Amino acid sequence: MNTSPRKLNLDEWDDRYEQLRRDGLREAGYGGPLRRHVVREKDFRLQQLQFDNSPAALRLWNFLLTENERLHQARANGHKIVGTMKDLGTVPVMAYALPGVRAFYPDGAWWTPCLMECSDKLLQQAEAMGIDASFCPVRAMLPAFENGEHFPQPDLLVCSTGAVCDDFSAIAQRLEHLGHPIFWWEIPRRRQPAPGEMACALPGNLAAPKIQVDCVRTELQRIGKALGHLAGKTLEDDCLAAGIRAANQARRLLDSLRRTVYFAPAAPLPALEMLVAEMLAIHFCSDREETIVVLDGLLAEVQLRVRRNQFIVSAEAVRIFWVNPVADLRAMNLLEELGGRICGSDYMFTHALDLIPENLPPLEALARTALADPMVGPTSDRAMRIVRECQAGHAEAVVVSRIPGASHCAREGEIIREIVRQTIGIPAIELEIPPVCDALLPSLGSRLQALVETARDRRTK
Amino acid sequence: MICAGIDAGSRSIKAVLFDTDRSHILASGLTDQSVEQERLAAELFEKLLKKAGLERSQISGVVATGYGRNAIRFADTTITEITCHARGVHRLVPDARTIIEIGGQDSKVISLEDGGHVRDFAMNDRCAAGTGRFLEMVAARLDMNWEKLAELARQSKKPALISNMCVVFAETEIIGLLADGKPLPDVVAGVQNSIATRVSALAGRFVSPPVYFTGGVALQAGMARALEEVLACTVRVAPQPQFTGALGAALSAGPANKAGDSGL
Numbered sequence: 001m002n003t004s005p006r007k008l009n010l011d012e013w014d015d016r017y018e019q020l021r022r023d024g025l026r027e028a029g030y031g032g033p034l035r036r037h038v039v040r041e042k043d044f045r046l047q048q049l050q051f052d053n054s055p056a057a058l059r060l061w062n063f064l065l066t067e068n069e070r071l072h073q074a075r076a077n078g079h080k081i082v083g084t085m086k087d088l089g090t091v092p093v094m095a096y097a098l099p100g101v102r103a104f105y106p107d108g109a110w111w112t113p114c115l116m117e118c119s120d121k122l123l124q125q126a127e128a129m130g131i132d133a134s135f136c137p138v139r140a141m142l143p144a145f146e147n148g149e150h151f152p153q154p155d156l157l158v159c160s161t162g163a164v165c166d167d168f169s170a171i172a173q174r175l176e177h178l179g180h181p182i183f184w185w186e187i188p189r190r191r192q193p194a195p196g197e198m199a200c201a202l203p204g205n206l207a208a209p210k211i212q213v214d215c216v217r218t219e220l221q222r223i224g225k226a227l228g229h230l231a232g233k234t235l236e237d238d239c240l241a242a243g244i245r246a247a248n249q250a251r252r253l254l255d256s257l258r259r260t261v262y263f264a265p266a267a268p269l270p271a272l273e274m275l276v277a278e279m280l281a282i283h284f285c286s287d288r289e290e291t292i293v294v295l296d297g298l299l300a301e302v303q304l305r306v307r308r309n310q311f312i313v314s315a316e317a318v319r320i321f322w323v324n325p326v327a328d329l330r331a332m333n334l335l336e337e338l339g340g341r342i343c344g345s346d347y348m349f350t351h352a353l354d355l356i357p358e359n360l361p362p363l364e365a366l367a368r369t370a371l372a373d374p375m376v377g378p379t380s381d382r383a384m385r386i387v388r389e390c391q392a393g394h395a396e397a398v399v400v401s402r403i404p405g406a407s408h409c410a411r412e413g414e415i416i417r418e419i420v421r422q423t424i425g426i427p428a429i430e431l432e433i434p435p436v437c438d439a440l441l442p443s444l445g446s447r448l449q450a451l452v453e454t455a456r457d458r459r460t461k
Numbered sequence: 462m463i464c465a466g467i468d469a470g471s472r473s474i475k476a477v478l479f480d481t482d483r484s485h486i487l488a489s490g491l492t493d494q495s496v497e498q499e500r501l502a503a504e505l506f507e508k509l510l511k512k513a514g515l516e517r518s519q520i521s522g523v524v525a526t527g528y529g530r531n532a533i534r535f536a537d538t539t540i541t542e543i544t545c546h547a548r549g550v551h552r553l554v555p556d557a558r559t560i561i562e563i564g565g566q567d568s569k570v571i572s573l574e575d576g577g578h579v580r581d582f583a584m585n586d587r588c589a590a591g592t593g594r595f596l597e598m599v600a601a602r603l604d605m606n607w608e609k610l611a612e613l614a615r616q617s618k619k620p621a622l623i624s625n626m627c628v629v630f631a632e633t634e635i636i637g638l639l640a641d642g643k644p645l646p647d648v649v650a651g652v653q654n655s656i657a658t659r660v661s662a663l664a665g666r667f668v669s670p671p672v673y674f675t676g677g678v679a680l681q682a683g684m685a686r687a688l689e690e691v692l693a694c695t696v697r698v699a700p701q702p703q704f705t706g707a708l709g710a711a712l713s714a715g716p717a718n719k720a721g722d723s724g725l
Contacts, residue, residue: 414665421667427581442528443567447584450543454579457544461578 005305005312007050007270007333010034016053025055028290030066034058037065043115045436050333052273052312056297063294064276065115067104067286068151074102074286075152080230083154086168087187089282089352090370091158094224096288097243098231104151105283107168109141112150113435114328120149123435131174136167136406137327137435145180156230157182158223163189163376167406183226185219187370188212190377202372203354204385217367224363240362246288248355253295254281255353260302262343262393266311268302271342272332275325278345281352318455319343321395323386323416327403328437331444335399338445339452343393346386350374379412383419390424396455398428399448404435427454462521463487465509466710467502467536468545469529470494472565472593472677475704476505478513478520479711487513489704498529506535522714526706528566537714543571543582545709550673551577552712553700558669561660561688561696562706563678565593570664583663589628591659593678598628599635599652603645611682614650621651631655650683657687670694675702 008016017025017033034051037043043065051057075081082103084091095103113123114137125143127133144150159172159182176182190208193199198210224235257277261269277298284291305311313336321344326332335342351372357365374382390398398420400413417428429451431444462482468475473494478487488509492501502525510517525536526545533539542562550560551573560571568591572580585591589598600610621643623631631652638648656678672694674685679702688696699705 418665421581425580427579429582429584442531446528446541450541450579450582450584453541453544454582457578461574461576 003053005268005310006053007312007336008053009050010038010047013051013053013058017058020055020058028059028062028293030062030070031059032062034061034065037061041065041116042119044117044119045115045329048330048438049272050270052270054301056294056301057269057273059297060273060276060294063285063287063290064279067108071102071104071286072152080156081152081154082227082230083151083157084283085157085159085172085182086164087158087160087370088349088373088375090220090366090373091160091223092283092288093243093247093356093366094220094235094240095227096246096284097239098227098233098235101227101231102286103283104154104286106141106145106151106154106157107138108279108283109144109150110136110138110327110435111329112144113137113140117436129174129178131171134405135171136165136403138168139171139405142171142175142178145175146178153180156226158185158226159183160185160187160370162186165375165406183223185223186215187219187373187376188215190371190373190381200368202368203357204350204372206372206377206381208368208371212371213364213367216370217363220363220366220370237362240366241358244356244358244362244365246292248358250284250288250291250295251281251353251355253292253299254278255355257295257299257302258345258353260299260306262345264302264306264311266315267313267317267336267341268305268311269298270312270332271322271335272329273298274342274345275329275332275347278347278353279325282349313341317341318452319394319396320451320455321345321386321390321393321398322347323398323400323413324348324403326401326433327435328433330437330441331401331431331433334441334445335448338448339456340397340448343395344389346374346382346389348374350382350385379415380419382412383416386416387420387423390420390426395424395426396458397426397451399451400428400430402430402432404432427451427458462715463515463519464711464714465506465520465523466545466707466712466714467506467523467525467527467530467533468542468704468706468710469498469502469525469527469533470564470677470706471528471567472597473703474498474502474505474527474529475707476502476509477704477707477711478509478515479708479715481712481715486708487515489701489707491703494529498532499534502533503535524710524714526710540710540713542706543569543579543584545706545713546675547571547573547577547579547709548712549705549707549709550675550699552708553705554671554673554697556671557673557699559664559667559672560699561664561672561674562676563591563593563656563660563674563684564676565597568592568660568663568676570660570668572667572669581667583665583667585659585663588659591656591663593676595628595631595652595656596678596681598632599649602632602635603649607681610649611684613646614653614683616646617644617650619647620654621647623651623655650687653681653683653687654690657684657691660688661691664692668692668694672696673699675699675705677703679703
């Protein structure tokens with residue numbers, strides 16, 4: 001069953017899958033050939049992607065692409081479903097602390113137009129609902145809620161507001177007006193403690209005034225009550241502490257995976273699979289226990305590859321730090337095709353990668369983690385973390401990818417590029433990547449190729 | 462060693478034959494771009510070979526650049542315009558620290574370090590407002606050529622303010638300005654200023670002098686001045702700016718050459 005690491009297209013994966021089956025591949029209940037997602041779910045974009053050839057990667061993809069199916073199954077089995085929107089990683093930890101509750105991330109519908117190559121018409125339908133292309137592709141979740149063809153209707157919808165993306169707030173408000181009640185909670189904009197003001201340390205080497213942490217803790221307390229009410233069980237501190245430990249188990253695995261892949265002399269796993277794996281941190285893909293199994297499998301695979309000196313992208317590839325997730329997954333393949341590799345990432349939820357403090361009362365720990373969200377603080381905080389991680393991963397260049405319509409901070413890309421340039425002096429470019437980027441591939445390719453050429457030229461300097 | 466560079470741009474294809482031993486351009490030429498770009502590039506290449514009295518077998522390497530570079534299959538390899546313009550301009554003017562290139566469909570700002578290495582770059586290719594396409598639109602609307610446009614811009618006393626961010630809407634705005642009796646020279650100068658403003662936004666804070674202006678749009682009189690005003694620094698037009706990309710491509714096909722005389 002062991003084969004050298006390489007990337008396969010969907011046709012090649014068909015053969016590979018048959019071979020693995022003949023060799024006794026053991027799969028999870030949601031397993032199967034990747035092709036079926038094209039046939040059954042119309043995930044046509046898979047036909048344009050290159051995938052890692054390991055069984056661990058196959059499991060990751062099947063886990064990701066069966067999320068809706070698994071959620072419907074959970075509902076049929078009597079589980080309560082909670083849609084957790086915008087907070088990117090905090091409320092799911094609370095939801096999974098309660099038995100019989102599953103959290104999912106409706107915002108994740110932003111990848112549906114990409115995977116289905118817009119054949120689902122979700123973006124057009126969102127426009128008909130008053131949320132047009134000037135908004136983030138997350139707007140795809142609006143018709144997904146309405147048509148019921150994707151995820152099941154949640155029993156509870158929780159959404160953060162305040163110092164979060166204004167696009168998302170507008171989309172979520174529209175969702176509520178369409179008849180989907182939302183449990184709102186507010187998160188303040190993180191600021192530096194004033195001199196003499198009581199302060200709290202946050203994950204990620206950050207700090208915030210205690211008054212802000214108290215505010216978020218109170219909000220999380222309200223959410224805890226709502227979740228407990230839904231589950232028919234009070235969310236006690238010991239349950240929450242156990243939930244935090246389990247979430248940290250996933251975060252530790254992800255941390256090891258990121259370190260192993262990003263710090264290796266050459267990339268043992270493609271950028272695309274790493275992007276999907278990192279996303280598990282924020283929502284567990286609707287199954288926390290299985291997330292741990294999937295990450296464990298990937299980590300074992302990359303550790304084996306590193307031990308065997310088997311890599312999927314050559315050591316010659318230019319080390320790129322990538323900022324923000326891409327709307328079109330094809331972009332991650334493109335980077336490697338043009339001679340780059342990922343050596344670090346900030347997909348906008350770095351607070352969900354940091355361990356939740358286990359030495360604090362659980363709600364206090366979660367409040368501090370939530371406040372460390374890069375989107376609720378100044379862009380300069382985010383940029384400085386990017387700089388530190390660029391240095392750790394020996395990045396030779398930075399790509400800031402923009403999401404069309406998203407407006408977390410209009411000048412965010414420029415600020416990050418400027419700080420990167422001034423502090424470590426490596427080239428940084430900004431790209432906009434729409435849900436299906438085929439028409440822009442020549443232009444995207446030119447920029448990425450120019451970045452790779454520039455970084456290579458600097459090696460000879 | 463003789464190398465060739467082909468810059469397949471959006472408006473025209475440029476080619477350069479470069480003698481790396483003598484550090485000298487043997488021939489250069491350009492032709493209008495069309496859908497059959499490989500055929501056009503091959504014809505231009507053959508024409509330059511004939512002009513220089515050379516055979517194809519005497520060419521050590523061919524590098525293609527420009528947006529159509531991947532269509533030039535007879536090239537040995539492709540390199541992006543960023544690298545090629547940087548090499549081409551550095552060869553001609555080794556002191557250049559910033560290069561502004563405005564082409565037919567995109568614009569670029571390239572920051573250079575010692576030795577002509579690219580430090581960083583920014584590209585605009587999602588909006589025609591900062592590109593030569595804007596001037597083409599105005600020329601077509603006014604039914605005049607580029608030279609005439611430049612001449613008109615020089616006569617401007619008070620350039621009009623073109624406020625639209627989009628070329629399509631700007632066209633409507635220009636029609637409105639003319640209908641309101643705004644002098645034609647002021648409207649044309651306003652268009653030049655508008656392009657310069659878009660490019661300056663792209664440049665952000667990484668404009669270090671000396672700044673050189675290259676690409677086909679650099680040939681239009683008045684554009685360098687418009688850039689100088691918005692960037693508040695001297696902007697020099699690179700020698701034969703339409704060929705710097707092709708020259709950089711030719712240089713990339715040969716061994717590293719010292720900066721200086723290129724025969725341009």
